[in-house]
Structure formats: structure tokens, C-alpha cells
Amino acid sequence: MSRFENLSGEILMAIFEYMNVEDVWIIFFNMNSRFNSLVFDSRLRLTADVSKIDKSNFDNFCLSLTSTNFSNIFTLILSNNYYRYPQIRSFLSQTNLFVFQSLHALTLIDINYEELMQVAEQIKQLPFLNYLNVNTHEIFRDKELANITYALLNQSNIRVSVLCLHEKIQWPESEIISSCNAEVLSLDVINADRLFSFLPHCPRVRSLSLTLDPRSSSTKPNEENLLSTLTLNTFAHITYLRLCFRPFDASVLERLLNSVPSVRRFAIETLVYNTDYIRSSFWTILLQTQLPLLERIRLVIRGWFVLKTSNNTNNEKFDDTSVLDSYRYDRYWLDRAYKRKFHCHVDSYSFTAVLQIR
Secondary structure: OOOHHHOOHHHHHHHHOOOEHHHHHHHHOOOOHHHHHHHOOOOOOEEEEOOOOOHHHHHHHHHHHOOOOOOOEEEEEEEOOHHHOOHHHHHHHHOOHHHOOOOOEEEEEOOOHHHHHHHHHHHHHOOOOOEEEEEOOOOOOHHHHHHHHHHHHOOOOOOEEEEEOOOOOOOOOOOOOOOOOOOEEEEEEEEHHHHHHHHHHOOOOOEEEEEEEOOOOOOOOOHHHHHHHHOOOOOOOOOEEEEEEOOOOHHHHHHHHHOOOOOOEEEEEEEEOOHHHOOHHHHHHHHHHHOOOOOEEEEEEEEEOOOOOOOOOOOOOOOHHHHHHHHHOOHHHHHHOOOOOEEEEEEOOOOEEEEEEO
16 A cells, blocks of 8 residues: 555544644645545544644634634643633633534643633533533632532532642532532542541542541541541442541551452552651551452652651661561562562651552
8 A cells, every 4th residue: 555545444543543633724624525425525534633732823724714614623732821811711712612512521731710700601512521620720719719619519410520639638518519420530638527428429430539638627536536537437338448648647547448448559659758658568557458359559658757756656666677578578569569669768867768569
């Protein structure tokens, strides 16, 4: 076969799906009738990633939308970050998300409050949208955060929801998030009491990734009420759990793991101030007791021990070798560390340690 255009339509469409929609339109549109039909074939799943193009090219892209077919745009990525012009505001002023009826995935970067509220209303009309990724530093007022969180998590059609607002996720105390059908949920950052009031309304979640603050979100925290809340429910449908857990709180972690007994894959990154929490004895007992079905584990623990003078309560030897040996010669860890990579560095001068098990 000597000519590109002699390739079958199926192969050509497979090639198009690796390209950005802008390039597909510029290169192949109006080449001939065959390529026109392929470019706008409804089976084609095109990605429109315009997040990193400059303003002039973006304006041309928006103009092209008015004269082309939206039915095969599968993924859309917009951003206010690169080149620092209001790309999302410009996009919303020139078109409407309603027209992207075949859209399955939407990513929004550094979107502001007004734009995101507008988008949250529009995406309710997109029947096939099941992936939503919002990563923004532009929303930080408590009331705005509450409104946005409530609007985005109450999207019944979304199956994969990634919310990275770089502030603690919250919602109005008088409101209940009741329409979350996400199966994969990633939240950054959320307090433990908020999480456990929210999870009962997420019956489909099987994969959960969190930056978790174990402290109460209440201005007048009641530790007894918090701990009792953490033990009320069991979420057996969650099988994957990934945590960035700071500050470390052993009692909250134990109650959290107790509520997800079906977890098979577990990853945690945390900072501890006591050498007991970096040794294998603590983690082995905790995981064997709370996660009996665990198959894979990733453990990243950073220790800073200068804050406590009596952190080594057992007076055991504490160095790289003693910490590592307790993990890498234990069959429990060998079976569950997928890559079987064990690394530990203890710095006795700075009173710090880093343990990584993958």
C-alpha cells in the first residue's frame, strides 16, 4: 500500500482518535468527500484539548465550531492557566455545552466560580457525560466552595468525578448531597466528618482517592461525636482506597479502614511524628485486622521526630536496616508489595525518615 488515503476507513479513524480535533479538522477537512465523511463520522471519538493553545488559535477553534459537527467530540479540555487569557469565559460566550451531546469527558483547569456554576448547570443536559475533572486554584471563599461542591457532586450522570479545588471541600450544612452516582471519586481536601456524612449517599463508589484531614470541620469539634460517626456505617462496595492523610491520627485511620472492609488495593501517604508508626508491627496488625481482603499495598511514610523527645516508646533500634528488615522479610508484605520495592532512609541528624513500599 503506497498511499495514506488507501488505508481503510477503520484504520484512518483509529489514527484520528490519537490526534487533537483541531489538527484533524485542519489537515483532513475538505480534502475530499471520503475524508469529510470520516472526519464527521459519529463513531469517531475525537479529543478537543485546547488548554495549551494561544488566544489566536483558540479563537479560530471556536469559530470552526460554528461550521462543523459536534457529534464526534468525545473529550473536551479547557484551561484558563496557559497563556493567561480567559479561555473558558471566551468559550462559553461563543458556544454552549448543550451542543456537545456526544461529550463523554470534560476537564476544566483554573476555572473561576461564575464559569463553573454556569458549566455545572449546562452539563446536566449532556446524556453521555460520565467523566468530570475540575482542577482550580480560583475558588477559595467558603460560600463559593460550598455552592460549587454541592453543584458538582449532585450530578447524577457523572461516573468519574475528580475535584481538586485546593481548599477543603464543604457544602451548606442544611443541604444533603443525594444525587452522586460516581463510581470513581477523587476529592482534595476533605475533613473526616464531612467524608462520612457524604459516603452514605454514594452507593456506587468503588474507587476512592482522598486528601483527608482527620480533624472535624466544625468550629466546635466534638471528638466523641466524630468517632461515633466513623463507626456507624460500612461501605463494602469500596474496593480501592488511596489516601493522602495529614495530620496522622491513628484512631481515625483505624475507624476509616474498619468502614471499608472490602478494600483490595490500598495506598497511603502520610507524615508521622512517632517512630512506632513507621515500624511494620503497627501497619501489619492494622491492615490484617481491618482489611482482610487486601491484595496490593503502597505505603509512603515520612517521619519527623524532633517534635517529641520520647517518640521511640519501645527503645528499639531505629535505623534504615532495622526498619526495612521488618517489612522485606515478612511474607505478608512480600505478597502485597506489587513491585517488591522497599526503601528506607533514616537521618539521625535531622531526626527524619522516609519509608517507601511499593
